[in-house]
Structure formats: C-alpha cells, structure tokens
Amino acid sequence: MTVHAHELVMTLDRRIEASPADVFADWTVPTRLQWYLNPSHASSATVPITVDLTVGGAWCVPMVIDSDTAYMTGGVYREIVPGRLLRFAWGARPGWPDPSEEREGLVTLNDDDGATALHFALTWISRAGDDTSIWPQCVAGWTDTIDRLVARYES
Incomplete structure (x- = not known):
C-alpha cells in the first residue's frame, strides 16, 4: 500500500523592535507568553500558561475562542537554541x-x-x-498571533 503525503507550509517574516533575547523570552517565559492569547477572550482563560523549556518538554497556552469553544494548544520542543531558535511539534x-x-x-x-x-x-x-480544510484558518490564526507579538513592541 502506498501512502501519499504532501507538505503544507506557511512562512512569516517580521521585524520586531526588541532584541532576540527579549523575543526568545516572549516565547519561553510563561508570564511573557500572554501575547499569544486570543485578545478578545484572554481574561476568560482559567488555566495557566506553562513552559517546560527542555527538548521533549512542552509549552501550553489556553485558547478561548468564544463562550462555547476553548482548548489548550502549544507545542512539544524538538530543538532549542537559546536566543536563536525554537522548533516544536505544534499541539498539546x-x-x-x-x-x-x-x-x-x-x-x-x-x-x-x-x-x-x-x-x-x-x-x-x-x-x-x-x-x-482547516489549513487557511491555521494560516490566518498564526498570522494574527505573530502580529500580536510584533505589536507588543510598536509605539
């Protein structure tokens, strides 16, 4: 039996008015990961953000979409280069x-x-x-999320 696979890839490039060390901390320090939350419902999150910054460890963020839809998301670290790189399996x-x-x-x-x-x-x-079929929503969601990080540093 042959299983066919194809790759869906999205990329975003942004300039952030902060040092790489600060942006790395924004991705890896629980109290600084607030930018990731859905801003319309961030105050509704009842589960804390957690980070285990080790290869095989996970970062978990509560996502509240609306009064009916909430879930955890995040990632499992595959590679960590402090201040430079994070590779993760997306999910929780x-x-x-x-x-x-x-x-x-x-x-x-x-x-x-x-x-x-x-x-x-x-x-x-x-x-x-x-x-x-959810791929376009993933692209839009990640674009909005990354743009929230950029906006943290705009005056």
Whole structure:
C-alpha cells in the first residue's frame, strides 16, 4: 500500500523592535507568553500558561475562542537554541492539535541592527485522506498571533 503525503507550509517574516533575547523570552517565559492569547477572550482563560523549556518538554497556552469553544494548544520542543531558535511539534495533550499529527513550528531569531528579524514557519505533513480544510484558518490564526507579538513592541 502506498501512502501519499504532501507538505503544507506557511512562512512569516517580521521585524520586531526588541532584541532576540527579549523575543526568545516572549516565547519561553510563561508570564511573557500572554501575547499569544486570543485578545478578545484572554481574561476568560482559567488555566495557566506553562513552559517546560527542555527538548521533549512542552509549552501550553489556553485558547478561548468564544463562550462555547476553548482548548489548550502549544507545542512539544524538538530543538532549542537559546536566543536563536525554537522548533516544536505544534499541539498539546489534551488540546488541539494533537502534537503527533506532524505539524511543526519553527521560530528563528536573528539580530537586525538592534531589532529582531523573526522567521516563523509552520509545516503540516498531510497524508492521503487527511482533512486539510482547516489549513487557511491555521494560516490566518498564526498570522494574527505573530502580529500580536510584533505589536507588543510598536509605539
């Protein structure tokens, strides 16, 4: 039996008016990960943000979409280079998506004349029969999320 797969990939490049060390902390320190939350319902989150900054450890963030929809999301770290890179299986257990579903996030941070050049990539390996109809919503959601991080440092 042959199983066909294809890759869905999105990338975002942003310049953030903060040092790579600060932006890395924004991704890895629970009290600084508030930017990730849905701003319309962030105050409704009743579960704390957690981070286990080790390869194999997880970061978990409560997402409250509306009064009927809430779940945990985050990632399981695959690679950590302090101040420079985070690679993670996107998802949380329990939560959405399942981190075993071959969706990987990559955050790279480079110094850009006192600011940070952020590169974000999300890759989804889709197998034959997978429902990828949610992909456009994932792209829109991650774009909004990354733009919230950029906005933290705008005057």
